Amino acid sequence: MADSASSVAKSKNILFFGATGTIGRPILEQVIKNKSLFGRLVIFTAPGGDQAKQSLLQGWKTKGLEIIEGDISSEKQVLAAFEGIDTVLSALGRTAIAAQIPLIRLAESHPSIYRFIPSEFGTDIKFGPSSANEKPHQEKLKVRAILEATKKLDYTYIVTGPFADGYLSNNSRDPRIGTWDVKARTVVLLGTGKEKVALTTMRDVGKLTVAVLKHPDVSSKRALKVKSFVTTPDEILAEFQRQTQTEGKWNVSYSSLETLKQLEAEAWASKVPPATFYTLRRIWTEGATLYDQWDNDDIQPEKLDTLEDAVKLAIEQQV
Template sequence: MNRILIIGATGYIGKYMANASVSLGYPTYAFVRPSSAVPRSSKSTLLQKFRDDGIHILEGSLDDHNSLVNAFKQVDIVISAVAIPQHMDQLNIIKAIKEAGNIKRFLPSEFGNEVDRIRSLPPFQRINDIKKTIRRATEEAGIPYTFVSANSCAAYFVDYFLHPRQKPQPEEVIIYGDGLTKAVMNLEEDIASLTIMVTTDPRTLNRVVIYKPPMNLISQAEIVSLWEKKTGKYIKRVYWPEDEMIKLSESLPNPKNIPVSILHSIFVKGDQTNYEIGDEDLEALK
């Protein structure tokens, strides 16, 4: 059975990946910085849980070539779930994979929009351009890969919109644009499980896999209506026009201008739903 290594396993989506891998029965490894093991820190607690679940902890750094190569020689598949500030550091991962020579599949850290198909406001586009750079570097290196476009993490955005754990419950919700644009909302657990299965599927080798199940296409208006039905309470809609979002993306300093640019891409432009999946791509449920 393939041995799977998660880089960035203590991050938001990385935790789901690690849990899914071990739950599906794969020998699972987490590549973490030595600083993550500081006693009594939240990350050290998570790492202990990983150990209790049978996940092997490998310490190293994205800046330490030898630690990367040594880690990769112990596994078969590498999934990167590193955060945005570390995306360019994945060039070091690619270099180490090429030297190790044994990796059957590399998945760079994406798990969002299909970056080769969209053009966003500049603050978000800069992030997507870096992801595209990593894609091209992976292809040019000649290492086996799969690019995963997982679209939106459903639990994250429901919490962002509705603040369901807040007491008392908010009486109003911000709607971006007209609220009717469809986005793709996939549960984090499903994203992680599908990603682990994708890594060993021969059909996904050197291809883009898009998580776009029709039943998960939903608008902000529909999300709010479902919440009202669940709670039995009306929520006031406060609409945020597109032109105001664009102006804010231009006036806010970096990185504060990034969230509004992401929201514009997903919920105003509809960048997750405004294209068709071609013959060269794969939809995850297929």
Template sequence: MADKVIVFGATGTIGKFLIASLIQNSKSFERLAIFARSSTIDSKPEYVQFLKDSGVEIITGDVRNEADVLKAYEGFNIVVSAVGRNVILDQIDLIRLAEKTPNIKRFFPSEFGTDIEFGPKSPNEKPHQLKLKVRGYIKNEVKRLEHTYLVTGPYAEFYIGKGFGDQKAGGFDVQAKKAVLCGTGDDKVALMTMPDVGDALVSAILHPEASKNRALIVNSFTTTPHEILAEYEKQTGSKWDVSYTLLDELVHLEEQAWNAEEPRATGFTLRRVWTEGGTLYDRPRDNEAIGFTTPDSLADAVATAIKVQS
């Protein structure tokens, strides 16, 4: 019997890409639904209409209301969470309720990013703490419910985009033809486009044994800042002005931002983790294991970024 999938956080940044891929593969699923607050639904009428036209059920409720969640779980066997950082811990209750709902077979927590258990330093990284608590709950409290952590590394759109407002944190400005590269420029980083995140989710669902109770390490491509710059120069037909934020300076900026309790601190930490090699692994990626065999290329990602900034 085909799976029945309900998505939490489907109207958010990555959630829209997840549901888009699920829709594109809707013939593989018996039911598709999203769960969201009625206020969220009311604020996005065009997107909601698109979902309805695509055969997606709209279930409204409060993620912190047990009765609403249990009602939403009826008739589904897979839960996908794409909730944002501000509600990551709410997943513990979602998982607790899924554990005691017999028809729910598998839960995909909101990972979709940097590997939070990469190495010895990972448990102390501030942006990882809430996700680590969710993983800890699953490890210590969940007995029946299956889980899959989809670890994608940084979104290519974020890494090769214009940046998050602080030029020192790296970025590629198409209009100004300027790039700020983190590290030496030759430090490798594994990236994943957001459409590919959605496609990898579908692949993981459709390959349940390969993805059962584990972290799947997937990505679109591995590159370096210098290779990204070269692709931008190739596609724009011009040389760019280039500057660098070396690792020591990145660490200093990160410490300053956290000490000042600035929102950009998380961005600096992630940039530092990526520059240090926190997206690279000794073992092969899991792309092949789940049948995710046609990811986007660096050229695809740069072409999209140029279009977005034009």
């Protein structure tokens, strides 16, 4: 399995968990575009699902992917899916992060698996001393601890920061924590509008994941901090105005950092299920997506999206 030019074996036969989810789909789309680099591409998914999911799976089948329908909590079924696999790539959603722990233990005991890429794809959970206490980080921290205690598994944490697709969306759930409503020309900017934030489009998450798979040496046993671009809410607004040709015609308001903290506290106190989103918005506004250095160049991804690209996509999705 080892590449003569590399001390770390390259991924060939990959098993995906969470492939039909929000970030799983764009990751798999980019992997499929680079299918010639790999061997078997296998999807492990729960049985059933709506017509959209079944159509998605059928489309992947026609492209040569293998589909295994099973129960992720079944040790027998997971071990059977591991046969012949060398790399496990997880894109499980935030509510299923802890489900990776038994998967890691099974992967550690399986003779063919040597690499496990967990579902990170978000804010740096070790950005600073306070990061260990953030509620949304707890399950990911447990996953990292389990992975780092294994003896044979290689791993990479792909830290992308917030998804531009969500950050630039029409947030109808609670516009007070940021929204971009193209039709109503209404926007709520976070902070003062001048704080920098690093964003990554979901299709770029896919490109960056492919780059990690292609460059195992430089991505081995480390957290890679990557992004599409760095910008500010003010700069994003200016780009929306430029592309919609509506300069000065947007209804603009702001949610200060103090307001975000208050909304976050209220969300957790009332045990609102999406309280995590309030915490993340506050974290982003505090500047916890900005790092001393970026690792994009280490893995040499394909050309990534710009602010212009991301805003264009956001407008298309709404209009």
